[in-house]
Amino acid sequence: MNWLTSLDANQQVSALFVALFGALVLVTAGWMLSSLRERDHLQSPDTLQRTQRVRRDLLAVWVGAIVFWVSWMSGPAGATVVVAIFSFLALREFITLVHTRRGDHRSLLLAFFIVLPLQFLFVGTRSFDLFSVFIPVYVFLAIPVVSALAGDPGRYLERNAIIQWGIMVCVFGLSHLPALLLLELPQYAGRSAFLLFFMVVVTAAAQIAQELASRWLRRRPAARQIDRSFSWRAWGSGMAAAAVLGALLWWITPFDPLRAAAMAALAGGCGTMGDLVMRALKKDAGVKHWGNRSSVTGAVGLLDRVAPLCFAAPVFFHSVRWFFRVAG
16 A cells, blocks of 8 residues: 555556456456356356356446556546547447337437537536536427427427437446546545546446345345336445445545545446346336347447446536535
C-alpha cells in the first residue's frame, strides 16, 4: 500500500491495468487447462453448454478490459468515441428486435445520427449540465413531434415509447461511462479510471452474488412471469456483496470505507434492477437473448452484457457528482 501511494496518478492507473490483465491471464490459463483435461472424456450436453457459456463470458470480459484500456490510452476524445460506437451498436441491436413502422424512419434517423453524436459531444466537452437533460427533456419532446409529422397514427404511443426507451438505455445510460472518466473530482485528478473500474466491478459482483443466492436460497420470485430467479432476498444479497466489495476497495476511490460501501450498494442494486428490466423487454419482444447471432462481444448480444451498466452508470455518476458538488 505504501508503494502504491508513492506512485503518481498515471503509474497507479498503469498498475491497475497490469493487475487486471494479469488476473485475466491466470483465469484464462486455468480454464484452458481444465478444458484440456476434460476433452478426453465424454461430456454431457449440459456440461458442453456450460463450457461454451464460460468461454463466451471470458471473451466478453477480455473485450471489455481491452476496450477499457484503449479508452484510457486514447484520452478523453478517444474514450468518448469508443463508447459512442458501442452505444450505436447497442441501439441498433435494440431496434432490430422491436416493432417499428415506416413512419418511424425519421425518428430513428434523428436518434442514430443527431441525438447520439450530440449526446457524446456534450460528454466529450464536459458539458455535464446539458448532457444530463438533453435526452430526458429535449429529445423526449422532439421524438413524438417528428413521429407525428410522419403522418402515421398506427400504434403511435407504443412506437414512440419504444424509440424513447431505446435512446434512454442505449445512449443516455452508456454515455455516463466516458463521463465518469472525464469527471474531475477534488484531490482525485488523473485517477478517474479507478472510479469507473470500481463501478463496473461492484455492479458485476452484485449480479454474480444475486445469481448464486437465487440458487442457494429458497426461491420466492418477485416477478415470476419475467424471471423466476429474481427475489428480494437474492437482490439484497447482491447489494450486500457489492457493499462489502466496495468497502474493501475504498482505497481506490475518493470515499471513506462507509461511503464506498454505500455507493457500491447503490450501483449494484441499480445494475441488477436494470438487468431485470431488460429481461422484461426481452420477454415482450419474444426473444431469449438480445442479438440473433454473436455480436462484437462474442456473446449472444451486446445488450445482454451492458444492460446492468446502462442503469448503474447514470445513478452512480450523478450520485458522485452530487456528493462532490461538481459543476458542469
